Amino acid sequence: MEDPWKREFEFAVEVARKAGAEIRKAGESEIRVMTKSCTVDLVTKTDERVEKIIIGSLKEEFGEGTHCFIGEESVAKGEACVLTDKPTWIIDPVDGTTNFVHGFPFVAVSIGFAVNKELEFGVVYSCLEDKMYKAQKGKGAFCNDEPIQVSDVQDIKKSIIISEHGVDRSPEKVTKIFSTMQKILCIPVHGLRGSGTAATNMCLVACGAVEAFFEIGIHCWDIAAGAVIVKEAGGLLLDVNGGPFDLMSRRMVSANSDTIAQRIIKEIEIFPVVRDDALVQKK
Numbered sequence: 001m002e003d004p005w006k007r008e009f010e011f012a013v014e015v016a017r018k019a020g021a022e023i024r025k026a027g028e029s030e031i032r033v034m035t036k037s038c039t040v041d042l043v044t045k046t047d048e049r050v051e052k053i054i055i056g057s058l059k060e061e062f063g064e065g066t067h068c069f070i071g072e073e074s075v076a077k078g079e080a081c082v083l084t085d086k087p088t089w090i091i092d093p094v095d096g097t098t099n100f101v102h103g104f105p106f107v108a109v110s111i112g113f114a115v116n117k118e119l120e121f122g123v124v125y126s127c128l129e130d131k132m133y134k135a136q137k138g139k140g141a142f143c144n145d146e147p148i149q150v151s152d153v154q155d156i157k158k159s160i161i162i163s164e165h166g167v168d169r170s171p172e173k174v175t176k177i178f179s180t181m182q183k184i185l186c187i188p189v190h191g192l193r194g195s196g197t198a199a200t201n202m203c204l205v206a207c208g209a210v211e212a213f214f215e216i217g218i219h220c221w222d223i224a225a226g227a228v229i230v231k232e233a234g235g236l237l238l239d240v241n242g243g244p245f246d247l248m249s250r251r252m253v254s255a256n257s258d259t260i261a262q263r264i265i266k267e268i269e270i271f272p273v274v275r276d277d278a279l280v281q282k283k
């Protein structure tokens, strides 16, 4: 099978590893914490610096203007968040920023790549675990170069389900989030978990450690890379209402099978979120 984005894929792995080393080094010194949308939506100088390193490296390697970029911290500063047909890098430089600030050991660099709005490959480097997850469309999923695949558990009562509460602390949303989690927990499932980073959660689905991850409120940069990795590991992605997966919708179910996905979807109490491509952009 032809491999038109091989060079971009291989370079993305290199850049993710370099970014991960920067995060580990930064974690050993004073971390300056700032906030974005609310007091618990944290960002650090490391997030911003690492994103600049990633995008700068990609522009140097592939030229200015040939590719588009959607980066979490660039969007936070007003850059557009619109997926066009052009080759587009979808980047979360530090997924699990709150974990990074607290020294909770799950922090990932997430680099997805889409062409004609189709995800071509994804790289997630869990840098404190030194686990490099990667996948190209049609070519399987790997962790540290070993093939990975989703769990074969079909009985929801023998599953672990992962989700996150996100950063929105409005009572109506928190109530729906925890009501959903309570319903799933009391199916009962073996357990509920959350690593604090969507990208890592998706890789845990892909390697069969858990059966499903769902969340309402994530962003395209959290899940673009993980989406390819889950699919190439034999999993699937759906909207939380059971419809087709929509990268920009800020909601998603990723699972090892449709059986588990549909059972989760039955319990999810949906609340509205503003799409990534509807975010107000810099004038």
Ligand SMILES: O=P(O)(O)O[C@H]1[C@H](O)[C@@H](O)[C@@H](O)[C@@H](O)[C@@H]1O
Pocket (backbone or CB within 6 Å): 072, 092, 094, 095, 096, 097, 098, 164, 165, 166, 167, 196, 197, 198, 199, 215, 217, 218, 222
């Ligand atoms: O660490 P982030 O890049 O901000 O993304 C996290 C988010 O902060 C957290 O609230 C959850 O939504 C996670 O799933 C995200 O990866």
Ligand SMILES: [Mg+2]
Pocket (backbone or CB within 6 Å): 072, 092, 094, 095, 096, 198, 221, 222
């Ligand atoms: Mg993130």
